[in-house]
Amino acid sequence: MTQAAALSPAQTGWSGHVRGLLALAVPLIGSNLAGFAIQLTDTVLLGWYDVTALAGIVLAGSLWFIIMLMGSGFAGAVMPLAAKAAQEGDVREVRRVTRMGLWLSLAYAAVSLAILLPSGRIFAALGQEPEVARLAGRYLEIAGWGIIPVLIGMVLRSFLTALERPSVLLISTIGAAVLNAVWGYALIFGVWGMPEMGIEGAAWAALATQTLSAALLLGYALIRLPQYGLLTRFWRPDWSAMGRVFRLGWPIGGQLLAEVGLFAGSAIMVGWVGEVQLAAHGVALQMASATFMIHLGLSQAVTVRTGQALGRGDREGMVQGGLVGIGLSAFFALLASVVFLLFPEQLMAVFVDPSDPKRPQVIAVGVTLLALAAVFQLFDGAQVLAIGLLRGLQDTTVPMVLAALSYWVFGLPVGYVLGFVLGWQEVGVWVGLVTSLIAASALLMARFWRRASRPLSGLHA
DSSP states (O other), X not given: OOOOOOOOXXXXXXXXXXXXXXXXXXHHHXXXXXHXXXXXXXXXXXXXXXXXXXXXXXXXXXXXXXXXXXXXXXXXXXXXXXXXXXXTTOHHHHHHHHHHHHHHHHHHHHHHHHHHTTHHHHHHHTTOOHHHHHHHHHHHHHHGGGHHHHHHHHHHHHHHHHTTOHHHHHHHXXXXXXHHHHHHHHHHHTOTTOOOOTHHXXXXXXXXXXXXXXXXXXXXXXXXXXXXXXXXXXXXXXXXXXXXXXXXXXXXXXXXXXXXXHXXXXXXXHHHHOHHHHXXXXXXXXXXXXXXXXXXXXXXXXXXXXXXXXXXXXXXXXHHHHHHHHHXXXXXXXXXXXXXXXXXXXXXXXXXXXXXXXXXXXXXXXXXXXXHHHHHHHHHHHHHHHHHHHHHTXXXXXXXXXXXXXXXXXXXXXXXXXXXXXXXXXXXXXXXXXXXXXXXXXXXXXXXXXXXXXXXXXXXX
């Protein structure tokens, strides 16, 4: 194993960290936004198609993201492990952790189909309106199979990000977003000679797009990076590397489960209030999720750069890079808050068919929810940045516990009490979301700065 060369003066100092972080983060942000556009497109198209279908995909998306993000923990573990190994010049270790990340992700995908495919009965048992539950279940009967290519693609994204190859992710994801929009429009509304399939059309378009995207990333990795030999003797297990990926990855999946479970639980509770409120909740979350993609890209970039600093034993560089990431995230959070407060009606109107009789109600509810989304922007960005920094230090178990505490001890109970005991309904549920993100940002940031105060030599033994 060889130690990588020291950084040049242009790569150090505050300006160097800003340039280095943005060079990695901007393509990742673009890729995240393009990936998010796939879900956003489905939401807009189904909102134009029918409010009930819109509520159905909001419900289906809640379960989908719980399952998908919990399984993405193994992909999340590949990124800091591969980044540290690449900084140390250890090609073999990069290959080992990536391949075992693929193994674990495929195994998880196979198990998760048992939940996704019969999900219609699950939604009905949770007290959702029968037609909404039926449509959500039908969507996942088709789109649920996409868990396989999605998780494969996420491992490959982590591999390419760790090697600082984010541009290919941006290009492939933009292409996938465009294809999904075209296929989705044709199959939902039945244009260009295609059958009108409604929510089922959105599901088929998503599955086709996800499969093609994963195939393109795999092809790039095999052709442009042959030295890593990702599929060479792929059938052979590597128990040591698998153990490292599993130990780091399952807490990442647990943390994501806790977070997405918070938002899925909020969707379930808002669904108890009514169809209109659930549709508005879904649209408002789409807006908040769009801005979250910026913070997520910055978080992914600081994970890689913190992992590199760990490989170099560069504590000062890690601290400076962390502060730069936090500052950039805060800037974008404040910008998003201003937009949500100034243009709520215009943003909500994009998602609902002008001829739908329920449109004014959806917009009215959504305006209030967007005001609350503006409040939690700064805290949402801070907590995901802290998570990225801690992952770079290969610290995932305690952050999982802190996140779960914030989301499930503070967030959901507060939302339930305010929403249904005090009668604030969907507004109370959203106040619970704000409470959870404030708690998570405070606890996770405190954890990072405590860890950052220690010598790095004691963190990567």
